[in-house]
Amino acid sequence: MADNLRVKTLVVGAGAFGTAIAACIHNENNAVTIIARSHKNFSNLKKHDILKECELQTFDEFNTDFSEFKLIILAIPCQSLQKVSEWMLKKWLLVRNCNEIISTPKLNIISAAKGIEQKSLRLPYQVLENFWQNNAEIGSLSGPSFAKEMLLGLPTCVVVSSKSSELLSIAAQILHSPYFRVYDSNDIVGVEIAGALKNVIAMVAGAVDGLELGYNARAAVITRGLSEIAKVGVQLGADPMTFLGLSGVGDLILTCTGDLSRNRQFGYRIAKGESKENIIDSMAGQVIEGIATTQSAYELCNKLGIETSILSAAYKVIYEDMPIKDAVTLLIDKEQGREFKWK
Numbered sequence: 001m002a003d004n005l006r007v008k009t010l011v012v013g014a015g016a017f018g019t020a021i022a023a024c025i026h027n028e029n030n031a032v033t034i035i036a037r038s039h040k041n042f043s044n045l046k047k048h049d050i051l052k053e054c055e056l057q058t059f060d061e062f063n064t065d066f067s068e069f070k071l072i073i074l075a076i077p078c079q080s081l082q083k084v085s086e087w088m089l090k091k092w093l094l095v096r097n098c099n100e101i102i103s104t105p106k107l108n109i110i111s112a113a114k115g116i117e118q119k120s121l122r123l124p125y126q127v128l129e130n131f132w133q134n135n136a137e138i139g140s141l142s143g144p145s146f147a148k149e150m151l152l153g154l155p156t157c158v159v160v161s162s163k164s165s166e167l168l169s170i171a172a173q174i175l176h177s178p179y180f181r182v183y184d185s186n187d188i189v190g191v192e193i194a195g196a197l198k199n200v201i202a203m204v205a206g207a208v209d210g211l212e213l214g215y216n217a218r219a220a221v222i223t224r225g226l227s228e229i230a231k232v233g234v235q236l237g238a239d240p241m242t243f244l245g246l247s248g249v250g251d252l253i254l255t256c257t258g259d260l261s262r263n264r265q266f267g268y269r270i271a272k273g274e275s276k277e278n279i280i281d282s283m284a285g286q287v288i289e290g291i292a293t294t295q296s297a298y299e300l301c302n303k304l305g306i307e308t309s310i311l312s313a314a315y316k317v318i319y320e321d322m323p324i325k326d327a328v329t330l331l332i333d334k335e336q337g338r339e340f341k342w343k
């Protein structure tokens with residue numbers, strides 16, 4: 001296809017997921033530009049044949065009008081969404097040489113972040129909607145998708161969620177391919193709550209394995225964890241069926257059982273006696289979203305008046321230095337009760 005007929009997609013962030021999604025969607029119909037923090041990232045990206053063809057820019061040097069891109073994917077951690085949005089708006093005004101964005105077609109922005117913003121307790125789409133107001137349609141990409149497997153071209157199914165059907169159709173057109181299947185959903189609250197909270201449950205599942213408590217215990221954490229996730233989601237207005245989908249049980253199973261998960265690894269290593277600081281230092285700057293989300297989730301559950309014992313046990317270990325064995329006792333000694341209680 002002639003270059004001027006190709007759709008253009010922008011991927012903001014050149015970490016594990018930014019790199020992987022760019023490799024999945026760059027093709028003869030879709031030209032991907034990736035924004036990385038520094039030129040140092042470029043040599044890493046160019047190790048992959050497909051990424052050699054993408055346009056690479058740094059945050060500092062970037063000077064294209066954002067509305068040239070049919071889709072913008074934010075592949076950055078949840079806690080950076082506000083800052084990166086501020087950077088984008090500043091750049092956009094600079095490139096357009098104006099003080100205000102007036103009557104432009106809306107941007108189409110999809111976030112891949114799986115977390116809850118600290119202090120404000122907002123989900124990624126709420127941070128973005130609040131910032132971009134009428135200047136963008138907002139969506140969320142989630143589901144079981146280890147970046148490493150996507151980079152290898154292994155089959156992956158994800159869900160894109162948005163209130164805008166136009167954005168859903170653009171996302172399907174740009175993202176969907178035989179090995180990268182995209183389903184759509186209108187339940188952005190459910191999809192984002194599931195994506196955020198599964199990281200905390202994955203840390204606990206990792207800890208169960210680190211403590212060698214057995215497969216039964218791990219299955220119990222996954223299932224009871226799903227019940228806690230659904231309880232929080234339903235209270236926030238999510239559709240309960242979402243938790244049976246790719247962003248719910250799909251991503252939960254992947255992250256709780258797959259050793260590629262950084263959140264699972266974190267829990268495993270904590271259970272083996274390593275300190276939180278040590279583990280973070282060893283991750284070479286890669287984000288472990290579950291750490292910040294544990295705190296946000298704890299505060300959110302308190303605010304909503306919901307009892308969630310697994311999420312709360314994770315908080316006590318990570319933020320109150322409760323010995324992990326005491327947290328296990330807390331969960332085992334919990335009062336007997338009905339399997340499903342929505343409050």
Ligand SMILES: NC(=O)C1=CN([C@@H]2O[C@H](COP(=O)(O)OP(=O)(O)OC[C@H]3O[C@@H](n4cnc5c(N)ncnc54)[C@H](O)[C@@H]3O)[C@@H](O)[C@H]2O)C=CC1
Pocket residue numbers: 013014015016017018037059075076077078080083084112113114115145146147148285286287289
């Ligand atoms: N790695 C994976 O398999 C998947 C990750 N995700 C989610 O995608 C999000 C990003 O994850 P990864 O790419 O894995 O993380 P990462 O830590 O590998 O990369 C994050 C990137 O964001 C950049 N960044 C962070 N804060 C920034 C700021 N303020 N300004 C500019 N750049 C900034 C970093 O420089 C880095 O390049 C997370 O929320 C994660 O949960 C979603 C699906 C799969």
Ligand SMILES: O=C(CO)COP(=O)(O)O
Pocket residue numbers: 114143144145146147199202251254255260261262263264287288289
């Ligand atoms: O969300 C992920 C896969 O769907 C990646 O999980 P981790 O951040 O735990 O590696």
